[in-house]
Amino acid sequence: STPELRKERSRDAARCRRSRETEVFYQLAHTLPFARGVSAHLDKASIMRLTISYLRVHRLLAAGENPPSPLFPSPRHPRVTSLG
Numbered sequence: 001s002t003p004e005l006r007k008e009r010s011r012d013a014a015r016c017r018r019s020r021e022t023e024v025f026y027q028l029a030h031t032l033p034f035a036r037g038v039s040a041h042l043d044k045a046s047i048m049r050l051t052i053s054y055l056r057v058h059r060l061l062a063a064g065e066n067p068p069s070p071l072f073p074s075p076r077h078p079r080v081t082s083l084g
Helices: 003-031 044-063
Strands: none
Touching: 003 044
């Protein structure tokens, strides 16, 4: 196994990993509740950010909690009235 052969194998393995990663991100983007035209143009960081936000909202709704609101604070989420 020459150094050149090892480099080539390493490059091929990295290319394969990137390809699999891209496919996973593509699948994840298309499971988000957005139009195909929108989800097709998201970068990886946006896909992750939107997925995390979607999961947080989904978890809140599934738990039956209302998100904290500045207009209607709940005892569990009191409104901050001062910075001190």
